[in-house]
Amino acid sequence: MANSDYKTIVKDGLWDNNGVFSMLLGMCPAMAMTTSATNGFGMGLATAVVMAASSWLVAIFRNRITTEVRIPVYILIVAAMVTVVDLGMNAWMHELYKVLGLFIPLIVSNCLPLARLEAFAAKQPPVSALLDGLFMGLGFTIALTAIGAVREIIGSGTLFADASLLLGPTFKVIEMRLLPADMGVLMMILPPGGFIVTGLLVVVKRLLDLRAGKEIQMTGAHAV
């Protein structure tokens, strides 16, 4: 269990204990929402907001919530935060809502927020919990954007298409076409592509970790 050292929390969330690539949690949105990098990014950010808010609330009330009723209370808190995000996005970020609206309610059934509440927020002071929720959510965003980018490049030949709908017209410049329109491999945008790309990226992360880990082990062995 991570201690409340803030740096560890940040590193755990973003990379070491990444929700998608290490814990393999939240697979449903990770595959369903990543037909493009922009969609993955938007879904990730929405999840991060919900996770930060619910982790913080759970940590505040952690001494009030008895063990017996903790699960319904956690679900209540996550569901309430999801509804707040859902309504707020519908009202003030409507273009994005039209893209992601269908999937926002699914955050309730994403096991990543619940897992973090149970494993971390329930035992930590509010600031640590808020950080953990936020950075776990941002790690989730990175993972979803990466999966979405790979699928979009191979599947449709574009990268960050429609990003201006999500982030505003200034981001028109990051919308790229890397391959001609008819060269896309359709399968990558369909569900099998989600499984294939997620699997491959998990392998990539393990390989990177392994390489880093080996060096650490080797230096450790030399030191001894």
Added chain:
Amino acid sequence: MTTSQTVPVASPPKMFKHGVILCLFCLGFGLILAITNEITLDDIAARAIEDKQNSLSQVLPDDLHDNNPVTDTLTMANAEGKELTVFRARKGGKVTGVAYEIFGTGYAGEIKLMMGIDADGKLLGVRVLAHKETPGLGDKIEVKKGPWIERFTGLSLGNPPLERWKVKKDGGDFDQFAGATITPRGVMVAIRSGLEFFAENKTRLTEAN
């Protein structure tokens, strides 16, 4: 990961305490939701009207009307007995065109479209409102993804003749997409039944009040 403490069977007073805690949380977060709903209510309603206006303005050209079709509506029952809201475009009080939603069956469920038609029964335009078709295949029915749907503008029940209102594969006049026949076929059927609905209810749809 989780703490594996054994939970002793709670005695009644303790059970009561848990119940109260749960109840308080429900009340508190229920209140938060009520407040959020209250704050966002007007904006969400405004967005819904804007959406409707956007889709209507694509099938009812601006120069055709001097009223606001979003609020000038008429409720009728369609061929399946479902309630249908008809949006009317008027110029100087006379109905110059109407728009209503039509429904087709695609590859992955219902396709919802908005169809605009002028007082003579000529198509002003068709736009997809919602669908669940395969991205990259069936979604070419969206005007954003391809010009296919614009092909219908200006056509009517007699042009082409009724028996040619099919995709080419079924012996009709309209292209299907490579790899997707069911989607365009579903859209075709929806448009045809939309035109027939207009033909059957023409007087009711175009009368002034």
